[in-house]
Amino acid sequence: MTTVTLPAPNPALVRSVAEQAQALTPQLVQWRRHLHAHPELGWQEAATTAYVARHVEALGFDIKTGAPVIGSKTLGAPAEGPAHTGCIAELHFDRPGPTVAIRADLDALPIHEVDTQGQGHRPAEEGWHSQHTGVMHACGHDGHLAIALGIAQIMAAQKALLCGTLRLIFQPAEEGTRGARAIVEQGWLDDVDVFLGFHIGLGVPSDTVALDPVGFLATRKYSVTYHGAPAHAGRAPETGRNALLGACQATLGLHALAQSGQPGIRVNVGTMHAGQALNIVPDEARFGVELRAERQHDLDALDPRVQALITGTAAAHQLEADIRLIGEARDWENPADMVAWAREVAQCSGAFRDTVSRYDVRVSEDATLMTHAVAARGGKAAYMVLGADLPSGHHTAEFDFDEGVLGKGVALVGGMVGVVLGAG
């Protein structure tokens, strides 16, 4: 395996991409609004997957969806398994060259969007708000998808000039940091030379881009089920094995593990469901645990303590413990050479007027599993924040964003893609 070298930007090409992106803006807005109106929850993005796949297939991309994309071991998917979701779309250029991957996330959130007029919420005022009760694109993934489609269209239009392969990764279930791991495990990052991930908003204003964001929180999320034995609580409680008592003790023990001299350590038991009737010793308890740390190293040190707490407490109460990893993300900082290169491309492009340095995102993002997978094999990876003013915060029922970011995002990220694929 050799280490990828980033080609020097070709200013003319970058500016050309920026001009095409500008011209494409009405189409980008239309795509985004259609997706916004038809949101789907994580692992259930069947229609969204079909929509993006149909579009890029028409542009000449090879398409794979469902099992070849996500395999069968998907974190946090429902017991009956995910819908036919996830898409890998590849455009192979005639000449050999590098493989560039960009990732866009398909899923929406279990939030009911403001859907009445007179509240000042633009999607509702203009009639393109969510058509699906209780589900909403409230994080901006609709924008991410539109940007990816725009880049696909521009690259397909100048196919003759490019070399190598453009791979679009349409990932299910980013919320809860669930989907990335499945795609990494299917090997879709193994041969990637350059990987580009991005998010809009996150507090960065319109016209500004963060090329070296920091503060991605490492996280693991577990779903735990304790299995005991039921008993009539009045007649023979001693014959029961009380799963709820075990879960209560585990919860208290887990919270005590968060105390640390290291930064950003958190342990949260966020949900618990146990028992069936007041007169029965509860024989099953389910609870969900989220771990976080600012540094991967600290999360790795915390994890075995959490496992020991859960299994030891189960043993203490003579329960069986079933621990399932349902979400994961890592820490990440873009490498210095990648940041310098991105800055050069950004200057050529002019799409964003300003840059902000070492912007602290304070969120978990499972694209970090992809960036690490690429970097581990010598590829180059970066994750960027594309600034966009927000009338209301992410994950709120009034979320929206300045759609100006769509064209700018296509211009900048598409410019980077063009630089790599046009260098052959």
Add this chain to the structure above:
Amino acid sequence: MTTVTLPAPNPALVRSVAEQAQALTPQLVQWRRHLHAHPELGWQEAATTAYVARHVEALGFDIKTGAPVIGSKTLGAPAEGPAHTGCIAELHFDRPGPTVAIRADLDALPIHEVDTQGQGHRPAEEGWHSQHTGVMHACGHDGHLAIALGIAQIMAAQKALLCGTLRLIFQPAEEGTRGARAIVEQGWLDDVDVFLGFHIGLGVPSDTVALDPVGFLATRKYSVTYHGAPAHAGRAPETGRNALLGACQATLGLHALAQSGQPGIRVNVGTMHAGQALNIVPDEARFGVELRAERQHDLDALDPRVQALITGTAAAHQLEADIRLIGEARDWENPADMVAWAREVAQCSGAFRDTVSRYDVRVSEDATLMTHAVAARGGKAAYMVLGADLPSGHHTAEFDFDEGVLGKGVALVGGMVGVVLGAG
């Protein structure tokens, strides 16, 4: 207030009732099987109420249903309130005389009855198993209702010979010991001279009756909700008030309260539901608690300790605690004079061949609220167990009972009713 005197049994009358009961048996079986096929859960017994009300109204009873029967403060009813359920049916005889009340319970259980042939379950083999998915008369209340209807029919048939009033109490929501309290609070036991409650089966074999059962467990059941404050578990957990942590501590503390030198003390937290997402500090937790004691006095001593545990733990975690009583039953033993009188009637009747003395039921039964209400005002109250062989235990999906108990029950309990009402 005067103390009621039990009239000496008139053997001829008792035997006459027994003969009529015998003749009525095919009808009793038909009623029971119709009710068995159409079970309804507690507080939702609208169709069952209508069925029994229609029948006894045709016999000349005055009918009251819904609010006049159960009022508005019903334990453990859903937030939207109970269906139109519960019935008081009264037959007023021409001559003045005592008021006799009998109670039958309307509700079924959330159990899915065996519904395929070849399993040896008679209701399924013969096609009169539950038509309502997941709901089943698995305790015998269908039999109780048939017996009450039978008594009503016989008493109505010889109206001219009787005096006073016969009151049928069709009670909702006996399961979970929820329904009796509402009816007592509406005053329906206040003027009762003689109260008769009964249950079939409970381990007593066919042809045997328990006239002085013991071991009714006093119980109280609470639904507790802790309200705290949500917070992002990663960014600012210190701004949350964690309802789940409080509920876990309360659960552990409550279970420790069961240790006692007194008999039959139990504390069970049977259910818990808390939280909405792994990355949110849970701001609400609901849990259900059941207390039991063999003796009312011990339950009364335990109760304030339970209250203190729940409210103190809430204060410890800066939560609001909402504690709702959702079920209640008391201890009970039939008074000696009532037992002696019942034995005389039983001998005249001959319906049951054997009696079992001081049969230990080890269950909670909210008719005990009614027996205490009657006894407190000088009335006479008894609760009896009418023996019936069972192919499978109460509260199982294969429950059924020897339908011979229907005619015998009408004969015995109807005989008692006849003795009181015919003595004028």
Add this chain to the structure above:
Amino acid sequence: MTTVTLPAPNPALVRSVAEQAQALTPQLVQWRRHLHAHPELGWQEAATTAYVARHVEALGFDIKTGAPVIGSKTLGAPAEGPAHTGCIAELHFDRPGPTVAIRADLDALPIHEVDTQGQGHRPAEEGWHSQHTGVMHACGHDGHLAIALGIAQIMAAQKALLCGTLRLIFQPAEEGTRGARAIVEQGWLDDVDVFLGFHIGLGVPSDTVALDPVGFLATRKYSVTYHGAPAHAGRAPETGRNALLGACQATLGLHALAQSGQPGIRVNVGTMHAGQALNIVPDEARFGVELRAERQHDLDALDPRVQALITGTAAAHQLEADIRLIGEARDWENPADMVAWAREVAQCSGAFRDTVSRYDVRVSEDATLMTHAVAARGGKAAYMVLGADLPSGHHTAEFDFDEGVLGKGVALVGGMVGVVLGAG
């Protein structure tokens, strides 16, 4: 192994022993008062052992003390080991015959006896109260020792008439049910044909004897130490392994195990000591646990749950658990033939005017380990309560007893000894 046959009582012999006991009473009182004034705590009874050993050695008994009596594995002894305590004294008669063992306990309690005049406490009024600050014979073991010495003296006096062997077992550390196990493990009960244990008082009045007491509670007592790792609680708490947190969780979990449908189940964590400074993560926690049940079978079922709770909780917190059994007693009822035989002897003796049947003691007594050991090999064993009025309860600073029990105890128990040894 053959089953021992109890010889029919010889009334003349029994009456003779009773007369000698009567004559010996002033001596019995003197012994008891000397012992009362010089109490020693469990496992520290060096002077008491020497006192009784010297006396019976002078009567011709063979003496063993210390290690041959108690071995090296003594429950609940201090880390530096017990003092030179415990005595087995044997009188071998010339003719072969059965081995009869009686047991008396050596230890006193950590109670400061009332030691001023004018309080109505007879030992202080008369000047024979405890000379050892904070230590007191507050359970009556001083009386048990005097009775054993009296029996030894009477049997030695008529050596020529007897056969077999009389074995006196002077046991250390009965309080906390610690000492009996060591003596059983040394084999001192293995060849015993008839074993007689006894306690004075326990609520049985003067002149009454309980020959078939019931309600001996099975118990096990554990001392648990959790070992973790210390850490500076401010700088690096995550490097510690918190033994106190583990001990707190174990305590709460253990108390929840007491809830049972079986009689007399108890789990009590009675002591806890942990930590050294407020700014250090506690790396060691010690706690003591007592289990009880009315029936041995239930204790045996509870014990593995307790062990699992303690070791599982240790694993949960990554601690080492050191669990030491420090006390043990079993349930016990005298066998019917032994009770019938004892009743015969008691009638011949006339020492106690009344008997009380199936007296419920509600205490734990480690002589039950001896009775079981004897019975398991075909021997006959009995434990009796010798009635004595008490001005204040056992284990109080004002405890005393009616010394009339001393002569009566020698008469009755000595009569039984005489019957067995005189039958050859």
Add this chain to the structure above:
Amino acid sequence: MTTVTLPAPNPALVRSVAEQAQALTPQLVQWRRHLHAHPELGWQEAATTAYVARHVEALGFDIKTGAPVIGSKTLGAPAEGPAHTGCIAELHFDRPGPTVAIRADLDALPIHEVDTQGQGHRPAEEGWHSQHTGVMHACGHDGHLAIALGIAQIMAAQKALLCGTLRLIFQPAEEGTRGARAIVEQGWLDDVDVFLGFHIGLGVPSDTVALDPVGFLATRKYSVTYHGAPAHAGRAPETGRNALLGACQATLGLHALAQSGQPGIRVNVGTMHAGQALNIVPDEARFGVELRAERQHDLDALDPRVQALITGTAAAHQLEADIRLIGEARDWENPADMVAWAREVAQCSGAFRDTVSRYDVRVSEDATLMTHAVAARGGKAAYMVLGADLPSGHHTAEFDFDEGVLGKGVALVGGMVGVVLGAG
């Protein structure tokens, strides 16, 4: 209240003090070694107080010791109260002028000093190690006292040149942050114009001084006692009120409070002692809690949550809670003008070759209560770290320090004192 103005340093005076300090070094070493050999624990520093008081009294200082210094409400003192400890020594110069206070701490630690030769521990090699078993000056307070005595001697020697008042505050019980509060409450800081506190070592090397140290951790330390009711754990556990169960729940609840997005939040239950016997429901439990935060504001927000947790848990278990504050310190940063002034004096003095900026101490120090008290009334306060190489860390049995710091400390701190008192 007026704000104090710091006088410009007089270089000649500062250098003169430095020269006198240099000459005094053999005496400083002798004082330090005497004190090192005679350490006393916090609140028990009777001999140490007498030693320093006698010396400065001979120099003409007015002396107050015991109650006028520390009052009666002393944090964390034994129940029988502190020994005759603590000293305020004042030298009043003839001309009016400012009041300068310096603080030195009297107490040693419960550590057994290495006391054998051949271990490389200089105090033992040279024979001036601790003469008091299990007590040791292992933090450097002996050095602090010697420095204060040296400053006293130099200022007394040039009494004619100075104005105002020099106040030496010899504080008991710095370890555990216990003693400062008592002195502040007696008003000894109310009229102070310039306050100077200092510590040797703390990781700062010889020849270096930290004039603007940061990272003083705000802390509060509580001793909590829960009082319940005892009961026989076998016979009637329900009559007890279990203080140990309450303490265990409080411990688990308290540790969960440490999870926070704010820096340096810690909650540690460092000690627990409960119960008296295995068969008694524990009626008393004592535990010690330490809270920390990097910022006073966060500690102030945490404190009421801790109080609620402790009192609510007590209420939950029907216990009485006795919460005693036994230690307290605040955050602190020297004000910018004070740092600039100190830097000027340090340059004139030349005692320390280097300075280290914003040195992060990561400790709690109760002199911060004094600095805040002075600053709150318009006075000037600073706390400095005087560098000294250490062969072994603070609070270890091999602790010692480079005694070169003694002369340098007198030179620098004495220079500052001289500048203020000589400016009149």
